[in-house]
Amino acid sequence: MTRTKDRLSAVAVKQSPAGKYADGGGLWLVKSSKETGKWVLRVVVQGRRREMGLGSLPEVGLAEVRKTADKWRAIVRDGGDPIKERVRQKREAARNLHLLKDVTTDCFEAIKGNLRGQGKAGRWLSPLELHVLPKLGKVPVADLDQVDIRDTLKPLRDTKFETMRKALNRLDMVVRHAAALGLDVDTQVVEKAKALIGASQHKAVNIPAMPWQEVPAFYQSLSDGSVTHLALRLLIITGVRSRPLRFLRVDHIAGDVWTVPADLMKGREGATGEFRVPLSKEALSLIEQAKRHARGGLLFPSIRRGVVSDMTLSRYMERRKLEARPHGFRSSLRDWLAECTDAPHEVAETILGHKVGGAVERAYRRTDFIDQRAKLMERWADHCTGKARPASAV
Structure with missing residues (x-):
């Protein structure tokens, strides 16, 4: 009796020359040479003959290909299309590999x-690593839905609103990145989640600032010459943000100008370019005092490694029982500029490193008002040190 299946032997598979050889049940070996070839399964699906490749020689052997052929034949017997099923399985596998x-x-x-x-x-990743990925990290990005996102982030709505906002915005970027990769994702899923989360009871709270009239007394109390005292004094005198100050290096100073590199300015690297800070006589004196603490070119190193932290400066003010925080001194300066000088709006805003005007206006404005700012900052230094002159126009 002639066998309808399993006609080939392992020896025949190995030794046969180029040609077509039937193993039965629609399974064929098509050899292009004695050493190489491919396996093909021929099936009939809804009256149509279909062919599907099952691998090549010598990677796929006879025993393995027979098991694979049996699996696809079973799908045909159940009325399915093995080729479509294989495509579906590949898509499923690909989707599972692209976890959030x-x-x-x-x-x-x-x-x-x-x-x-x-x-x-790590600031960009931290909202996702802390609040999203522990719950949704192993979800295929194609399966991500608005209900999952809502359930994950809504608990932050009224307690950590800013963290929730950042997590949602960054998750939206991730979903759109997945779409750019060609993955089948809902690019509106984050917007839908925002709608489900609903309005927050959160009220934005400004960072507490010290009234400008009280700054001199506090400034003059910072008198022990430590890294913390000198850092806070220079922060107050210059009106810069904490990050540029904490990472201040000796080579950032040239004469009476401190040039803050673009990557230390607020926002994306290079977005605002370098920023020049005019240094008053008091600021230059503070920098000279800070040089004795310098390590690796950094003027405000921490005790162990790196630079003095934001937390160190804030905690110092907490220990002093003060409501104000270091960043608030920028507001103190801005209020002083508004109430005690006739500084033009664009000059006052530039002192704080703020963008002024639209993109076109900024493109045509070639000045950073360095000379006008220098005069104002000298007067601010006089105010902080108790040497203030009567207010007058710049």
């Missing part, structure tokens, strides 16, 4: 060049 945590990593790698300090501080 993996796409998040890929998205971060793609955008980190635009982040301050190449994103090394």
Whole structure:
């Protein structure tokens, strides 16, 4: 009796020359040479003959290909199309490989060049790593839905609103990155989640600032010459943000101008360019005093490694039982400029490193008002040190 299946032997598979050889049940070996070939399964689906490849020689052996052929024949017997089923399974497998945590990593790698300090501080990733990925990281990004996002982030709505906002915005970037990769995702899923989360009872709270009239007394109390005292004094005198001050290096200073590199300015790296800070006589004196603490070119090092932290400066003010925080001294300065000088709006805003006017206006304005700012900052230094002159126009 002639066998309808399993006609070939392992020896025949190996030794046969180029040609077509039937193993039975629609399984064929098509050899292009004695050493190479491919396996083909021929099936009839809804009256149509279909062929599907099952692998090549010598990668796929006889025993393995027979098991694979049996699996696809079973699908045909159940009325299915094995080729469509294989495509579906491949899509499913591909989708499962693109988990949210993996796409998040890929998205971060793609955008980190635009982040301050190449994103090394981890601030871009932290809202996702702390509040999203622990619950949704192993979900295929194609399966991500608005209900899952809502359930994950809504608990933050009234307690950590800003963290929730950042998490949602960054998750939206990840989803759009997945779409750019060609994955089947709902690019509106985050917007839908926002609608489900609803309005927050959160009220934005400004960082507490010290009234400008009280700044001199506090400034003059910072008198022990420590890194913390000197850092706070220079922060107050210059009106800069904490990050540029904490990472101040000796080589950032040239004469009476401190040039803050672009990557230390607020926002994306390079977005605002370098920023020149005019240094008053008092500021220059503080920098000279800070040089004795310098380590590795950094003027305000921490005790162990790196630079003095934001927390160190804030905690100092907490211990002094003060409501105000270091960043609030920028507001103190801005209020003083408004109430005690006739500084033009654009000059006052530039002192704080704020953008003034639209993109076109900024493109045509070539000045950073360095001379006008220098005079104002000298007067601010006099105010802080108790040497203030009567207010007059600049």
